[in-house]
Amino acid sequence: MTTTEKDTAAAADPAPHIRPRSALAKLPRYVAGKPPAAIDGLQGYKLSSNENPLPPLPSVLEVISAFQDINRYPDPLSTTLRNELSTFLDVPAEDIVTGGGSLGALNQLLAAFAGQNDDGVPDEVIYPWRSFEAYPISVGLAGAASVQVPLRGDxxxxxxxxxxxxxxxxxxxxxCTPNNPTGPALKTAEVEAFLAKVPADVIVVIDEAYEDFVRDPEVVNGIGMYRKYPNVVVLRTFSKGAGLAGLRVGYSISHPPVTDYLRVAAVPFAVSQLAETAAVASLQHHGELVERIQGIVAERTRVVEGLRELGWRIPEAQGNFVWLALGEHSPGFAALAAGQGLAVRAFGAEGVRVTIGEPEANSRFLAICATYTKGPLVS
Structure with missing residues (x-):
């Protein structure tokens, strides 16, 4: 074969021998929330990604706009942020490991403690389902086996x-507490009873991505469990309450027998210096953040009460979203909302998750539900 013929063959089949890991074929694809479609005369709203509808605090935006050291690598240990969190949460800075959002922190944990062993047998990771859709992807990529336990009817x-x-x-x-996408949060007593049944060498992760929005005093506090149980790891993020989703900064809290290995598995420079600076500023102005978050909680209350007044049956909502168990009608409802300028998130034929957004968006959502006739209604 001449050089020209080889080049032609390569162009027709550019990578005939490149194959991905077999695990990839078994994994679902992560589906990000879509933006609203453009509709003439109608303001669109994105209620599909559980984002904070408000930008970061003005004081945070100020430090972001003044930031110039993009040409420098960040501190790989995020020392300033860890020290600020240490004071804010009253935990040792050594027990905090930062990551690219709470998902990045989880991936570091899986890389260190779950995968395929020397004998070829994978570890097992147990989680509720349906829950955060990245769980099966992250577990599979780590080489571990997913054990999905169905949620209860509520x-x-x-x-x-x-x-x-x-x-x-x-x-x-x-x-996952509050559970994404269904909304309920775990209570302290039930988590304590659960931990009593779990072997001490099994890591129990309390994923609290939405803890800023929790108002039920009986809901478990992950840091309280970490203080009592050496095998508990807490995940938190600045993406939701602080409105820093685009900067990707989260962290885990655990004891040295865990953090010692997490630092080995941590992605170098996962948290940019800009993200660290913004997160520190958010903590330093936490009182202002609480006021903003309370506004979202008030809107959540309005939406939940509005749905129930309409006769809709929905699970407890402790995050910044509500869950509509619409089953086979889920795609149709999402399409109906899209036609009204609202992007919501349908999960196959299971249900629809709707983020609490701007007041106008929430009112439009309730108006759609007021005329929708396919449930889930109280019987």
């Missing part, structure tokens, strides 16, 4: 079934 974790699913191969258990 959208809550079935902790008894999760405890019963533990085997000698279980390395990590994920608890």
């Amino acid at each position: 959208g809550t974790h079935d902790l008894e079934a999760m405890a019963a699913a533990v085997t000698e191969r279980t390395s990590i258990i994920l608890l």
Whole structure:
């Protein structure tokens, strides 16, 4: 074959021998929330990604706009942020490991503690389902095996079934509270009872991405559990309450037997210096953030009460979103909302998650629900 013929063959089949890992074929694709479609005469609103509808605080925007050291690598340990968090949360800075959002922090944990062992047998990671859709992707990419435990009918974790699913191969258990996308949060008493059933060498992750919006005093506080149980790891993020989703900054809190390995598995420079600076400023102006977050909580209350007045049956909502268990009608409802300038998030034929957004967006959502006739209604 001449050089010209080889070049032609390569162009027709540019990578005939390149193959991805077999695990990729078994994994679902992450589906990001879509923006609203443009509709003449109608303001569009994105209620599909659980984003904070408000920008960062003015004081945070000020430090972001003044930032210039983009040409320098960030501190790989995010020392300034960890020290600020240490004071704010009253935990040792050594127990905090930052990551690219709470998902980045989770991926570091999976890389360190869950995967395929020398004998070729994968560790098992137990988590509720449906829950955060990145869980099966992250677990699979780590080389571990997913053990999905179905939620109960009210959208809550079935902790008894999760405890019963533990085997000698279980390395990590994920608890998502409030659960995304259904909304309920775990109570302190039930988590304590659950932890009593879990072997001490199994890591229990309390994923609190939405903890800023929790108002039920009985809901578990992950840091309280971390103080009492050496195998508990807490995940938190600045993406939701602080409105820094685009900067990707989160963290885990755990004891030295865990953090020592997390620092080995941590992605170098995962948190940019800009993101660290913005997160520190958010903590330093936390009182202003609380006022903003309370406004979102008030809107959540209005939406939940409005839905229930309409006769809709929805799970408890402790995050910045509500869940409509519409089943096979989910795609149709999402399309109806899209036609009214609202982008919401349909999960197959299971349900629709709707983020609490701007007041006008929330009112439009309630208006759609007022005329929708396919449930889920109180019988």
